[in-house]
Amino acid sequence: MSDRSKKIQAQQREMPEPYEGSRPIPWLVITIVGALFAFAIAYMWATYQNNPPAYGDRRTAADFKVAAPVPGAMVDGAQIYTAQCLACHQATGLGLPGVFPPLAGSEWVTGKESLAIQIVLHGIAGDLTVGGNHYNGQMPTFKDKLDDAEIAAVVSHIRENFGNAAGKVDAATVKAERAASAAHGQPWNGDAELQAMK
Template sequence: MSPSDFDAQQRENPDPTEKDRPIPWFVLAVVGTALAWAVGYILTVRDDDPALGDRRTIETLQAKAGGAAGAAVDGAQVYSAQCVACHQATGAGLPGVFPPLADSEWVVGDEKVAAAILLHGVTGKLTVKGTAYNGQMPAFGEKLGDAEIAAVLSYIRANFGNQAAAVSPAAVKAVRDADAARKEPFNGDEDLAKLAKPAG
């Protein structure tokens, strides 16, 4: 090794090595204090003021869950959450895909049939205002309570140009109880036509 090579080696910094350097105690103290404060804050501070959140009160949430007895359910809200994606905000549906609710004979007709459709769903050919639709409507019987189904039925029967009577939760419950054994959706026009026929 020439002297110049040795000099060059002496000018190089040593290779970095990992040493045992624990986190400084003051950093641990700050982090521990902040964590303890956060846990304490979550456990001790509770404010149900709806102005601090999305403005829903406890009563509103109970009504949505079918909770508080006598609490009103907003049919428009249920429609926006469950129905608008297919039937659209105008109730006109999507041509050739999803049937309209506006002036639909199934909507403004017998309330028991309308309730049964929401409770159990429909599959196969369904004719609305002379146009056949071949799709599938999901069942909402396990997802929505009687009050919610009654509210959304009342909403669609009184909007989109429809003028039909409101539906009560008791009427929906009667249909639910009568068809309690049914596990499959209705087979379109074929099943619904039978359902719409008066008994006797």
């Protein structure tokens, strides 16, 4: 058998190349698509409501304005504590042993109110002794983040909770402490600076 014959036989054994015919879309598919289209039209027609605008939302842009805080209004110290302090000092006020000092029973919290205010205003960097235990970390400053009423509220919260009973602090005291330490631009250097303020 010649090579040409072998090639012809090999070609005859091959299946024909696939091609796209002009077969029509099955009637079942056309029926389903048509039914869905008809249902969509019927649904939109049945649910359309041509109500007057007076039936709609009567709110105006003024209803969506957020009211500015009223001067002298009560500030929630617990809410500020949750947002600003809880991550380090924990919900119990016990802090994290060896890492973040406790507020519960802390002499820095229950001592002079001016001391607690100064700590919140300027923060702390360096070695600090709380309840006989040493902590060497960094507490952020809040003088630029919280106003006088907010600092008064959060200091009052920590002085009156977690087993502490030191009493409230007012915004006027915070304002005076802020003015008295306005020149102090750095966090307090732990025991080295704060011991003299006790």
